[in-house]
Amino acid sequence: MSQSPATPPSTPRGFGARVLDTVERVGNRLPDPAALFLLLMLLVWALSWLLSGVEFEAINPATGEPIRIVNLLAGESLTAFMANMYRVFMAFAPLGVVLTAMLGLGVAEHTGYINAALRRMLSITPKSLLTPALVAVAVLSHVAVDAGYVLVIPLGGVIFYAAGRHPLAGIAAAFCGVSGGFSATLFVPSSLDPLLASFTQEAGRILDPALVVNPLNNWIFTTTSSFLIIAIGWFVTDRIIEPRLARTAVDGDTKDLPTMAPLSDAERRGLLWATLAMLAALALFALSLLPEASPWRAPPDTPAVVAGGNPLLVAQAPVMQSIVALIFILFLIPGIVYGYVAGTVKTHRDVIAAMTKAMGGMAYYIVIAFFIAQFLAGFNGSGLGTLMAVEGADLLEALGLPMWMTIIGLIVMTGIVNLFIGSASAKWALLAPIMVPLMMQLGVSPDLTQAAYRVGDSMTTIITPLMPYFPLIVVFCQRYVKAAGIGTLASMMLPYSIALSLLWTALLLAFWGLGVPLGIGAGYGYPAGGG
Numbered sequence: 001m002s003q004s005p006a007t008p009p010s011t012p013r014g015f016g017a018r019v020l021d022t023v024e025r026v027g028n029r030l031p032d033p034a035a036l037f038l039l040l041m042l043l044v045w046a047l048s049w050l051l052s053g054v055e056f057e058a059i060n061p062a063t064g065e066p067i068r069i070v071n072l073l074a075g076e077s078l079t080a081f082m083a084n085m086y087r088v089f090m091a092f093a094p095l096g097v098v099l100t101a102m103l104g105l106g107v108a109e110h111t112g113y114i115n116a117a118l119r120r121m122l123s124i125t126p127k128s129l130l131t132p133a134l135v136a137v138a139v140l141s142h143v144a145v146d147a148g149y150v151l152v153i154p155l156g157g158v159i160f161y162a163a164g165r166h167p168l169a170g171i172a173a174a175f176c177g178v179s180g181g182f183s184a185t186l187f188v189p190s191s192l193d194p195l196l197a198s199f200t201q202e203a204g205r206i207l208d209p210a211l212v213v214n215p216l217n218n219w220i221f222t223t224t225s226s227f228l229i230i231a232i233g234w235f236v237t238d239r240i241i242e243p244r245l246a247r248t249a250v251d252g253d254t255k256d257l258p259t260m261a262p263l264s265d266a267e268r269r270g271l272l273w274a275t276l277a278m279l280a281a282l283a284l285f286a287l288s289l290l291p292e293a294s295p296w297r298a299p300p301d302t303p304a305v306v307a308g309g310n311p312l313l314v315a316q317a318p319v320m321q322s323i324v325a326l327i328f329i330l331f332l333i334p335g336i337v338y339g340y341v342a343g344t345v346k347t348h349r350d351v352i353a354a355m356t357k358a359m360g361g362m363a364y365y366i367v368i369a370f371f372i373a374q375f376l377a378g379f380n381g382s383g384l385g386t387l388m389a390v391e392g393a394d395l396l397e398a399l400g401l402p403m404w405m406t407i408i409g410l411i412v413m414t415g416i417v418n419l420f421i422g423s424a425s426a427k428w429a430l431l432a433p434i435m436v437p438l439m440m441q442l443g444v445s446p447d448l449t450q451a452a453y454r455v456g457d458s459m460t461t462i463i464t465p466l467m468p469y470f471p472l473i474v475v476f477c478q479r480y481v482k483a484a485g486i487g488t489l490a491s492m493m494l495p496y497s498i499a500l501s502l503l504w505t506a507l508l509l510a511f512w513g514l515g516v517p518l519g520i521g522a523g524y525g526y527p528a529g530g531g
Contacts, residue, residue, distance in 0.1 A: 025487060036465060036486075037371035041378050048072040048382040058390040060383075067390060069383045085374065092373035097324050098472060099362060101150040104328035104335070106358020107351055111339030113331075114155070116263055116271045118162055130163055131173050135233035138177025139226045140186045148178035149469045151327060154476045167250060167480040169242040172492045173233050175473055180462045180496050181229030183454035185222040193219065194309040196450055199428045201307060203436035204446040214521035215309040217447040218454060221511055221518045228507055232499045240495050252480040270342030274334035281333050285326070289319065296322075308521075368471040376468075388417060390434055397438055404509055406442065407452050410435060411505055414456025419464040428453060440526045447522035448512065455508055459500040462493040 031039065052071035060067045071077060089095075108114050125133060134156050141148030153174040160170025185193070194215035201213035263271065289296050289312060296319040297311040298304070304314035312319055335354075339345025379385060401409060417427060431453065439449040461467050465486050477484035510516075512524055 037375045041375040045072045088377045095369045104331035107354045108331040108335030110354030113338035132234040135177040138174045166245040173237040176233040176496045182458045184226040186226040194304040194314040199432040203432035216520040217522040219519040270338040274338035277337040278334040410452045411456040415460040445526045
């Protein structure tokens, strides 16, 4: 791939570019992500010790008791830490997601299937539409929850590199769609919709035991949001990020990455048969979903189904819980078929070697994941996260702001909490019992509160190293630019975060101001018709 010449020293740098350069320099001087999470864990321990004796008046909504900080340096806490260390590591959900998906992706990449498929796709995709197409696919990946992190983001770099563009720009664009627009849905509801709605409903029933929240209560808003995300990703990538990256040389190991060379006859045959195999597998899978008694469906008595959720789309549905396994299989099958037809695989040993190579590339992430898991376990177990959420909610209530400012305040508070707690469902499980009843008392419907949460939950995820997948994205960047670090990724994503914060908030306020329905069975005021 030819690189653009570095910007001459005499070329003036604008204020925005200097700010991003500063963010990159400072961020890259931070410790290695593994060491950073170790230091943060020690900080949480110290804070838990300092605050463990403080009598807080804030009430834990889950227990109804005053919040008490657990001293993680107490003898029983330290012995529990030692006894549970490996359990905490093994229970770290992103680790299993990443490694399982990468086994199948590793085979598809090693045999050449992904290479050939991308070259074919790029040959028919106008270069000018590559960015919005990538962001749209990234937003659509939300149907598979976290699959986009291990599937779409690395492919974003590969696709841009194969098209002769800077690969880090492709990673940034895909990261914007997958994580920055995590709450957007491109027409198709994701499993996050019924999951969040179930928390909203339970929280609202603290005040109104008869409250029912439709799982698609934000569907119109999140679908509209997807077009905003695509526009933001397109503009920021092409006009801000990629021009800035022209000064960054690609010096990583790219010898095995796709090029734009025409497909050979063997590659075309392999791609044809591999694609047919994947389509056949998808068709058989789709047929297995159709029967009412399909084991892929959630049982009829599942609370989310009783509330009106689709038994195939609720979080408890076996099909939703099998997304990672499906990714593994649906890339393994065409990868193997392509390899045998194209001649890149001779025996089953070549398939096992491809999986081994894929796991070797994940070694660094496994190390980081160990320290992330220990930090999160300590932070959640200490009670510090609950204290932060409750105190923030109390401050919002005490300010007595106009409704539009209250909505903004909720978004901002969620965005701040999001810097420390990455899981969307875990955050809402914590915040919903606080914010939903509070906003209901202020005349705001649970549907609007949930929509505001979803905006705040997405806009800062892409700039915090504490997000569990953030170190993995750094690893993807280092494949192309060896010196890439936390600062490199944070500086790339900061313009997206700012644009998302301003424009997505404005979109929600426009929905509220114009009375556009947020979703099915949703309203703005509480009780219904109020507000």
